Amino acid sequence: MSAAQRSKPSLAADPSISAPRFTQFIAGLEHLLAQRPAEPRILEEGGRLLAQLVAQDDWLPAHLAVSRADAYRQVPLHRDAAGRFAVVAFVWGAGQGTPIHDHTVWGLIGMLRGAEYSQGYRFTGPDHLVPDGSPLRLEAGQVAAVSPSIGDVHRVRNAHDDSDSISIHVYGADIGIVPRSRYAEDGSRHAFVSGYSSTIASSP
Numbered sequence: 165m166s167a168a169q170r171s172k173p174s175l176a177a178d179p180s181i182s183a184p185r186f187t188q189f190i191a192g193l194e195h196l197l198a199q200r201p202a203e204p205r206i207l208e209e210g211g212r213l214l215a216q217l218v219a220q221d222d223w224l225p226a227h228l229a230v231s232r233a234d235a236y237r238q239v240p241l242h243r244d245a246a247g248r249f250a251v252v253a254f255v256w257g258a259g260q261g262t263p264i265h266d267h268t269v270w271g272l273i274g275m276l277r278g279a280e281y282s283q284g285y286r287f288t289g290p291d292h293l294v295p296d297g298s299p300l301r302l303e304a305g306q307v308a309a310v311s312p313s314i315g316d317v318h319r320v321r322n323a324h325d326d327s328d329s330i331s332i333h334v335y336g337a338d339i340g341i342v343p344r345s346r347y348a349e350d351g352s353r354h355a356f357v358s359g360y361s362s363t364i365a366s367s368p
């Protein structure tokens with residue numbers, strides 16, 4: 165990467181996110197990734213940064229934390245100008261969850277509010293997925309990781325059937341434009357690109 169690329173301003177997705185806790189988190193990630201560390205160090209040190217971010221639930225603007233009745237929201241909080249990482253708030257309405265999916269890049273998940281379950285899956289054949297252990301319950305303040313090297317296929321859902329939950333995700337790419345896969349229960353693969361939700365809660 166050239167010096168010119170490194171000096172590009174970051175693409176904050178929403179200018180309302182000005183809390184020092186969040187801007188310090190982004191600065192910490194940028195400093196870490198500028199050293200081009202190997203993935204284990206990204207997950208360890210990035211995980212510590214994310215744990216500091218979600219240790220307090222007082223920085224996410226309220227309009228970004230509103231759930232939708234029909235589907236969970238993937239609200240972009242920050243997209244790195246060089247495409248090295250993206251930070252996304254997953255806003256789960258009561259009982260909402262994802263299909264089985266992969267990421268293709270490293271990811272960190274920090275629970276900000278409420279709780280969620282992540283059920284990992286593993287392949288036993290080219291088109292055969294089975295649950296890999298028991299669901300992991302993530303409580304507010306806790307951090308988990310995914311990646312092709314440590315387990316990349318899972319299904320996530322709000323642990324609460326009667327209230328919202330919010331987790332903060334960091335990925336090693338501009339995840340909304342990454343070609344990825346969803347999987348049906350029978351293991352069949354379906355290509356998808358997640359995109360991002362509107363930062364305006366009332367829009368589709």
Ligand SMILES: [Fe+2]
Nearest residue numbers: 265267318320
């Ligand atoms: Fe995921």
